[in-house]
Amino acid sequence: MNTVPYLVAGWIFLVGCYGLATSRHLVHAVGCLTVCQSSTYVLLLAVGYRDGGTAPVFSDVTPGSRPLVDPVVQALALTDVVVGATVTALLLALVMQVAKRHGTVNPDELSELRG
Amino acid sequence: MSRRMRMWVLATGGLAVAVLLVAGYARLPHFGGAVHPYGERAVSAALARHTANVISSVNFDLRAFDTLGEETILFGAVLGTVVLLRQTRDEREVPPAPAEVAPPVRRYALIMLPVALLTGLYVVAHGQLSPGGGFQGGVVVATALHLLYIGADYRALEKIRPVGTYEVGDAAGEAAYLVLGVAGLLGGSAFLANTLLPYGTFNTLASGGTVPLLNAAVGMEVACAVVVLLARFLDQAVEIEEDNGSAMGKES
Numbered sequence: 272m273n274t275v276p277y278l279v280a281g282w283i284f285l286v287g288c289y290g291l292a293t294s295r296h297l298v299h300a301v302g303c304l305t306v307c308q309s310s311t312y313v314l315l316l317a318v319g320y321r322d323g324g325t326a327p328v329f330s331d332v333t334p335g336s337r338p339l340v341d342p343v344v345q346a347l348a349l350t351d352v353v354v355g356a357t358v359t360a361l362l363l364a365l366v367m368q369v370a371k372r373h374g375t376v377n378p379d380e381l382s383e384l385r386g
Numbered sequence: 387m388s389r390r391m392r393m394w395v396l397a398t399g400g401l402a403v404a405v406l407l408v409a410g411y412a413r414l415p416h417f418g419g420a421v422h423p424y425g426e427r428a429v430s431a432a433l434a435r436h437t438a439n440v441i442s443s444v445n446f447d448l449r450a451f452d453t454l455g456e457e458t459i460l461f462g463a464v465l466g467t468v469v470l471l472r473q474t475r476d477e478r479e480v481p482p483a484p485a486e487v488a489p490p491v492r493r494y495a496l497i498m499l500p501v502a503l504l505t506g507l508y509v510v511a512h513g514q515l516s517p518g519g520g521f522q523g524g525v526v527v528a529t530a531l532h533l534l535y536i537g538a539d540y541r542a543l544e545k546i547r548p549v550g551t552y553e554v555g556d557a558a559g560e561a562a563y564l565v566l567g568v569a570g571l572l573g574g575s576a577f578l579a580n581t582l583l584p585y586g587t588f589n590t591l592a593s594g595g596t597v598p599l600l601n602a603a604v605g606m607e608v609a610c611a612v613v614v615l616l617a618r619f620l621d622q623a624v625e626i627e628e629d630n631g632s633a634m635g636k637e638s
Contacts (some may be wrong), residue, residue, distance in 0.1 A: 368535060
């Protein structure tokens with residue numbers, strides 16, 4: 272039972288990969304990439320969890336009174352979310368350009384060269 | 387590659403990755419275990435520097451240099467989006483028509499706008515004390531402004547959102563972070579080192595040395611960046627249209 276959260280992270284990653292490979296729409300593909308990325312949140316937070324732990328914030332917890340979950344991985348997950356959101360925006364902007372230039376957003380129909 | 391072939395390649399690769407992942411997970415420390423050496427060191431470092439929110443301490447003090455890199459990714463992604471979503475020669479800008487909004491929607495959006503804006507600013511300002519910080523609060527501030535689009539219409543939003551100003555704000559936030567880093571260097575220690583300011587009283591607004599300042603710089607950058615990003619996408623959806631008239635004129 273101890274490895275279930277880790278396995279969930281791996282499963283989310285592989286589901287995202289499946290979606291990416293079988294995608295018929297670029298917006299759907301960008302969504303799948305986000306799914307892949309969210310597996311890292313699950314993995315990071317699972318690595319940092321401690322039984323009975325609370326949030327590592329001392330605004331209302333006296334230091335030393337309770338076990339804390341690992342703040343380092345939480346900071347990494349925060350970083351991950353921000354970068355993921357902006358990179359998704361950049362990818363969606365690329366999808367809009369592809370749609371305008373090629374008139375299709377099906378990756379299978381985008382193999383031809385143009386220009 | 388045919389679809390069938392692709393599925394085979396995917397299944398093989400996926401299976402191999404799954405086996406590697408499971409083999410790796412089996413040797414990870416147990417879920418919920420008590421040993422977190424980095425976490426414990428981060429907590430004691432945060433307490434030593436009077437920062438109540440350990441995650442902010444990690445982001446803006448211990449790993450401040452990495453946060454600079456992350457901020458730069460954010461800045462680069464916004465820049466890329468702005469460049470990609472420019473108005474091209476064969477497009478024209480159509481002034482958006484005033485839209486009819488249902489009165490309850492208008493009422494609640496306009497009531498929620500100041501509340502959401504204040505919440506966002508609160509989350510940014512208290513980043514060193516309670517959950518939140520520049521990244522989260524910045525997004526709340528930026529989305530709060532867009533309640534005006536839901537409550538009124540696009541023209542009202544454009545009045546309170548001169549995109550140029552927010553682009554400058556985005557750059558200023560990034561620059562402020564760098565300047566604070568250089569200030570640490572000139573102050574006698576290292577780039578982005580938290581040795582410049584007194585650490586203050588634990589669990590008060592001015593505690594944590596440079597953490598609140600870096601936090602505010604990030605909050606400003608994220609808020610401006612999200613406004614600029616949304617503005618570019620909304621412009622595409624609302625204002626910019628393909629210029630069919632002149633394109634046909636050229637052909638004939």
